[in-house]
Amino acid sequence: MRVVPTRFHGVIDYLVSLLVLTLPFAAGEQGAIRWVFVALGCTGIVYSLITDYEWGALRLLPMPWHLALDVVFGVVMLVIGVALWSAALGKISVAIGVAALVLSGITELQPRRPARGS
Secondary structure (H helix, E strand, O other): OOOOOOOOOOHHHHEEEEEEEEHHHOOOOOOOHHHHHHHHHHHHHHHHEOOOOHHHOOOOOOOOHHHHHHHHHHHHHHHHHOOOOOHHHHHHHHHHHHHHHHHHEEEOOOOOOOOOOO
16 A cells, blocks of 8 residues: 655655664764765765656656665665674664665555646
8 A cells, every 4th residue: 555645755764864874973983884985875865856756856766666765775674683693883773774675565666746727
């Protein structure tokens, strides 16, 4: 059952991407793991900007493709979380991964367009 409007999903996309981008700095992580999180956060922002929904700037990427990328994002966050379970970022990564997977499964497939003449 797809109950989350794309308008709400878009806000979550940007907030989660910014969270992922800033998490390693807040947690004091160094080296490769910091840059993995930065890359994931930036990737989320970029594919959100090109998605065909209310918060997209270019509207090139259809919403179903965006949701498929969200699934990939969620799986990557889960894998990172399991690998880092004992570190501060591990449990947060798993939570973000699960949330991304759930949200991608319950978000509407098309943005709501205003009726013509409105």
